[in-house]
Amino acid sequence: MNGRETPSKRFVIRGGRVIDPARNFDRTEDIGVDGDRISAASESDAAPAAGEIDARGLIVCPGLIDMHVHLREPGAEHKETIETGTGAAVAGGFTAVACMPNTKPAIDNIATLQHVIERARQIGVCRVHPIGAITVNRQGTEVVDMTALKQHGAVAFSDDGDGVENDSVMREAFARARERDAAIIQHCEYKAISAGGVMHKGRVSDALGLPGLDPRSEEDMIERDIALVRETGARYHVAHISTARAVELVRRAKADGLPVTTEVCPHHLLLTDDACSEQDPNTKMHPPLRTAEDVAACRRGFLDGTIDCIATDHAPHTAEEKARGFLKAPPGIVGLETALALTCEALSEDGSIDWCGLIRSMTVAPASVLGVTTPSLTPTAPADITLIDPRKSWRIAPETFHGKTRNTPFGGRDVVGRAVATIVGGRLRHQLADEAHRFERLSPIN
Numbered sequence: 001m002n003g004r005e006t007p008s009k010r011f012v013i014r015g016g017r018v019i020d021p022a023r024n025f026d027r028t029e030d031i032g033v034d035g036d037r038i039s040a041a042s043e044s045d046a047a048p049a050a051g052e053i054d055a056r057g058l059i060v061c062p063g064l065i066d067m068h069v070h071l072r073e074p075g076a077e078h079k080e081t082i083e084t085g086t087g088a089a090v091a092g093g094f095t096a097v098a099c100m101p102n103t104k105p106a107i108d109n110i111a112t113l114q115h116v117i118e119r120a121r122q123i124g125v126c127r128v129h130p131i132g133a134i135t136v137n138r139q140g141t142e143v144v145d146m147t148a149l150k151q152h153g154a155v156a157f158s159d160d161g162d163g164v165e166n167d168s169v170m171r172e173a174f175a176r177a178r179e180r181d182a183a184i185i186q187h188c189e190y191k192a193i194s195a196g197g198v199m200h201k202g203r204v205s206d207a208l209g210l211p212g213l214d215p216r217s218e219e220d221m222i223e224r225d226i227a228l229v230r231e232t233g234a235r236y237h238v239a240h241i242s243t244a245r246a247v248e249l250v251r252r253a254k255a256d257g258l259p260v261t262t263e264v265c266p267h268h269l270l271l272t273d274d275a276c277s278e279q280d281p282n283t284k285m286h287p288p289l290r291t292a293e294d295v296a297a298c299r300r301g302f303l304d305g306t307i308d309c310i311a312t313d314h315a316p317h318t319a320e321e322k323a324r325g326f327l328k329a330p331p332g333i334v335g336l337e338t339a340l341a342l343t344c345e346a347l348s349e350d351g352s353i354d355w356c357g358l359i360r361s362m363t364v365a366p367a368s369v370l371g372v373t374t375p376s377l378t379p380t381a382p383a384d385i386t387l388i389d390p391r392k393s394w395r396i397a398p399e400t401f402h403g404k405t406r407n408t409p410f411g412g413r414d415v416v417g418r419a420v421a422t423i424v425g426g427r428l429r430h431q432l433a434d435e436a437h438r439f440e441r442l443s444p445i446n
Ligand code: DOR
Pocket: 070, 102, 160, 161, 162, 187, 284, 285, 286, 287, 313, 315, 316, 330, 331, 332, 333
C-alpha cells in the first residue's frame, strides 16, 4: 500500500459459533475481514486499528441468499424498488437475492437486464442476481436468446408467475439451457387447470364457496418437465413447491439421478388453507396454502434432502391492491424480513434446529442452483457474512419493514431467531439497533 491509499478496513468477528456448510464446519472461531474479503483472524487481529464485532452467543455464517425475490423494478416501483427490496433483504440477513423477471418490461432483453444490474450496483446494498425470462415477454411462445442474456449476467431462466405450458417451447428451452449450463426455474402451474382459482381447491374452498386451485395444475407440470429433463439433461429447479405429490415427484427424479432441485417457502412449511378462512388477502398467494398433509410432506421433504433450498417468493403488493378483497387481490406475500425466523419455527423439532442444514439451504444450495460463487467463510472468499441470534425473541411488526409493502399473514406473530448483522463485501449493511453494544469497537469506516 502506498501512502496515498486509504487503509483497507479490517475487523475481527470474535467468539461466534461459525457455521460454514461448504466445509461442514461448526465450531467457535474468530473470523477476520480485510477489505472486501475474509482473512485469517490472526492477520486482521495483528493489523493496527482493527475493529471488532462481539459475536458471542451468535451464529456466524456465510451471507444468506434468497433465490426467489420480486424486486418489481422496472415497472412496478409503487410495490417495491431495487433500493427498498435490497434494504429488506439485508434486514432479513440476506447478502444476495436472485430477482424474478416478471417486471415491466420483462427481463427478456439485454437493456432491461443491464438496467437491473446497473441499478443494483449503484445502490450497492446487497448482491442482485437477475433471472432472465424463459420466453419473450413471458408469453410462453418464443424462447429468449439465452446465450446473450447469460453472457450479460442472467444467472438462470424463469417465467415465474406463469409456467411454460407448451411442450415444444419447453423442450426447446430445456435444450438451450442445457447448452449454457443454466438452470430452468419453473413456476409449475397449468392455467387451464388452475384458472380462476383463488385458493387451494379442497375442503376449505368448498366451505367458503371460493373457486379452488387444483393441486394437479402444479403436479402435472412437474411431471411433464421431469420427462423433458430425462430427454434433454437440463438442470431443472421447481419453484415454490407446495404439494405432497410434487415433493414425491422430485424425490423420485433425484433417486433416478436427474439434475432436479427444488425450493420451499416458509409459508408453505407453516400455514394450511385453514388460514384462508377469514378471507384475508394476505393469505392469498400462488401456489396457495395447501393442506396439513402437504405441509407435513414439505417439512419431511426438507428434512430428508428432497427439498434443497428455502426461498421466500417475496412478492410485494400495496395495501390498496390487497384491499380489493380475497377474490380480486393480487396473489403474493412479502418474505425477506421474516424468512429466517419462520424457517426456524417450521424446522425446529422438539425445540432443536439443525442449523448447519438450515444455513446450507439458504447459502450453498441456492448458490449451486444459480451457479454463483459458493458462499464460504474461508480466507480470500468474499466477505459476505450473516450474524444470527438463534435465541432472539421478537414480534413480527409489518409497520417496521424496510420493504415498501406490508402484505404478510404473519403480522403480530411471536418468533425466535433474527439476523443481528449483515455484512456484504466487508461492509456492514444491517445491524440490529438493540444489539448496538456488539458493534462499539467497530471503526466508523465500516
Ligand atoms: O403469489 C405469487 N406472486 N406467486 C407468483 O408466482 C408471482 C408472485 C408475484 O409476482 O406477485
